[in-house]
Amino acid sequence: MKTSxxxxxGLILATTASVLTPRASNCNGAGYKPTVENWKDAKVDRSLRxxxxxxxxxxxxDWPGANQYGNPRQFASxxxxxxxxxxxxxxxxxxxDVKCTVERCTEIGxxxxxxxxxxxxxxxxxxxxxxxxxxxxxxSDIWNGLRDGQQxxxxxxxxxxQDFVKPDSKVNADIKSIVAGxxxxxxxxxxxxxxxxxxxxxxxxxxxxGIALSASSGDQRFQGADAFSTAIESFTQQSRASLLQxxxxxxxxxxxxxxxxLRGGAWIVAPTYSAQDIGNFYKxxxxxxxxxxxxxxxNVYVYYTWLDDAGAKSKDAGTKCDLDRxxxxxxxxxxxxxxxxxxxxxxxxxxxGYPYGGNKLEAEYNINPKWAVESSARSFKAQGINYDAASxxxxxxxxxxxxxxxxxxxxxxxxxxxxxxCDGSSRGRFNVDYTREKxxxxxxxxxxxxxACGIDGRDxxxxxxAANFNSESVANMCLRSWTETNLADWPEGVDRIVYxxxxxxxxxxxxxxxxxxxxxxSRPTCDL
Numbered sequence: 001m002k003t004s005x006x007x008x009x010g011l012i013l014a015t016t017a018s019v020l021t022p023r024a025s026n027c028n029g030a031g032y033k034p035t036v037e038n039w040k041d042a043k044v045d046r047s048l049r050x051x052x053x054x055x056x057x058x059x060x061x062d063w064p065g066a067n068q069y070g071n072p073r074q075f076a077s078x079x080x081x082x083x084x085x086x087x088x089x090x091x092x093x094x095x096x097d098v099k100c101t102v103e104r105c106t107e108i109g110x111x112x113x114x115x116x117x118x119x120x121x122x123x124x125x126x127x128x129x130x131x132x133x134x135x136x137x138x139x140s141d142i143w144n145g146l147r148d149g150q151q152x153x154x155x156x157x158x159x160x161x162q163d164f165v166k167p168d169s170k171v172n173a174d175i176k177s178i179v180a181g182x183x184x185x186x187x188x189x190x191x192x193x194x195x196x197x198x199x200x201x202x203x204x205x206x207x208x209x210g211i212a213l214s215a216s217s218g219d220q221r222f223q224g225a226d227a228f229s230t231a232i233e234s235f236t237q238q239s240r241a242s243l244l245q246x247x248x249x250x251x252x253x254x255x256x257x258x259x260x261x262l263r264g265g266a267w268i269v270a271p272t273y274s275a276q277d278i279g280n281f282y283k284x285x286x287x288x289x290x291x292x293x294x295x296x297x298x299n300v301y302v303y304y305t306w307l308d309d310a311g312a313k314s315k316d317a318g319t320k321c322d323l324d325r326x327x328x329x330x331x332x333x334x335x336x337x338x339x340x341x342x343x344x345x346x347x348x349x350x351x352x353g354y355p356y357g358g359n360k361l362e363a364e365y366n367i368n369p370k371w372a373v374e375s376s377a378r379s380f381k382a383q384g385i386n387y388d389a390a391s392x393x394x395x396x397x398x399x400x401x402x403x404x405x406x407x408x409x410x411x412x413x414x415x416x417x418x419x420x421x422c423d424g425s426s427r428g429r430f431n432v433d434y435t436r437e438k439x440x441x442x443x444x445x446x447x448x449x450x451x452a453c454g455i456d457g458r459d460x461x462x463x464x465x466a467a468n469f470n471s472e473s474v475a476n477m478c479l480r481s482w483t484e485t486n487l488a489d490w491p492e493g494v495d496r497i498v499y500x501x502x503x504x505x506x507x508x509x510x511x512x513x514x515x516x517x518x519x520x521x522s523r524p525t526c527d528l
């Protein structure tokens with residue numbers, strides 16, 4: 001992976017918590033507090049540039065520039081040596097390089113040829129080093145969190161690979177749907193500034209990490225529960241290796257990308273999340289993504305019905321969505337002036353039911369079925385039926401600055417669940433509350449596959465393929481459905497609905513009218 005992230009981050013390299021206590025006790029003036037305002041007031045960006053390129057900093061110190069500091073040209077090492085006279089300064093290891101420390105803030109500043117402090121401590125130097133500490137510590141916390149989260153997830157995903165599949169069948173899940181999404185997730189963590197500052201460099205850092213992870217995943221598939229959990233472990237190890245590579249590219253690079261990463265005080269405020277928070281987040285995310293991948297093998301999907309309900313986003317009682325009972329209530333998600341429900345369709349029985357293992361989802365995995373629906377709906381609104389995590393907008397997600405939700409509820413985030421969504425418009429008759437009839441039995445209530453998705457039914461074929469339906473079988477079932485209902489809910493102004501390739505995967509309005517004309521008390525079979 002080609003990266004050019006290094007210089008200034010290396011500068012900030014000061015990595016251990018030891019920097020905070022000494023600074024708080026010895027340099028406790030208001031101007032030294034880690035705030036964006038102080039960063040700007042101390043002109044840290046200007047001073048870092050002077051240190052690296054050569055010139056006078058905001059405190060009047062004339063720096064010769066990186067080319068005069070000797071070799072190797074590594075920003076972090078150079079800065080540590082010059083600001084605190086450290087013989088060996090390195091932030092090249094994760095977690096928490098023991099050589100990446102700041103000793104006493106009173107000893108940070110300009111030095112004479114003998115290495116002794118000259119003048120007062122450098123305000124900008126202290127703030128810069130603390131920012132490097134925040135960034136390196138954040139990477140260290142992600143490193144530890146991935147390790148702990150993976151250890152917690154491995155046994156769970158092994159069990160999931162047995163609980164959420166069709167009885168007596170083998171796992172054949174797509175690894176890329178998990179890895180690409182997790183790569184995006186880790187990339188977001190890797191580039192998230194502590195301060196609420198829109199920093200394009202943070203987006204670039206995040207994207208570079210996510211792309212590096214997802215690019216090597218390939219089009220692989222899991223074959224069996226053992227391979228399923230092993231793949232999660234392998235990906236986690238790869239993630240940590242990539243994280244270290246990014247850390248070193250920033251802190252030990254010879255270029256000045258780090259100056260951009262730190263610009264504006266983006267890392268002067270440390271993220272408030274611990275390695276344990278990240279570990280829990282990663283564990284829960286991988287479990288949810290794993291189950292999503294398992295369900296994506298089958299005819300599992302989400303169906304949306306428009307209710308003309310302006311209050312659907314609220315949780316108030318009495319809205320049209322709140323009162324809707326057409327689908328399984330435990331998976332109901334109210335949004336977008338309508339309602340979303342979760343289904344597994346069993347074509348051989350012409351019935352809808354709960355996805356495999358659905359009765360264990362909340363009881364044994366602490367995952368509310370509604371979260372799978374909400375996340376899938378978010379993914380659908382972001383990219384349509386075929387969600388591609390590798391092309392997700394990292395900068396947009398970073399711009400939202402909603403890390404509280406990102407860390408606290410990974411199960412509802414865009415991209416965690418990507419079950420195909422059929423926008424059924426107002427065609428609510430394709431809903432069925434199978435839980436009320438059979439209580440989680442996959443052979444549950446009767447129902448029909450969606451017969452039209454999207455405006456004028458134009459997304460139907462895309463949905464049918466994404467949800468693993470046989471297009472010819474669905475076309476025939478829908479021909480009968482439209483016939484039995486006398487073309488009820490047939491999209492206005494449309495003469496045909498395409499379910500897939502070939503004539504037998506297309507139902508025309510004329511086909512339905514001809515079938516309607518053949519009807520008798522014996523209800524003759526109409527096939528394409």
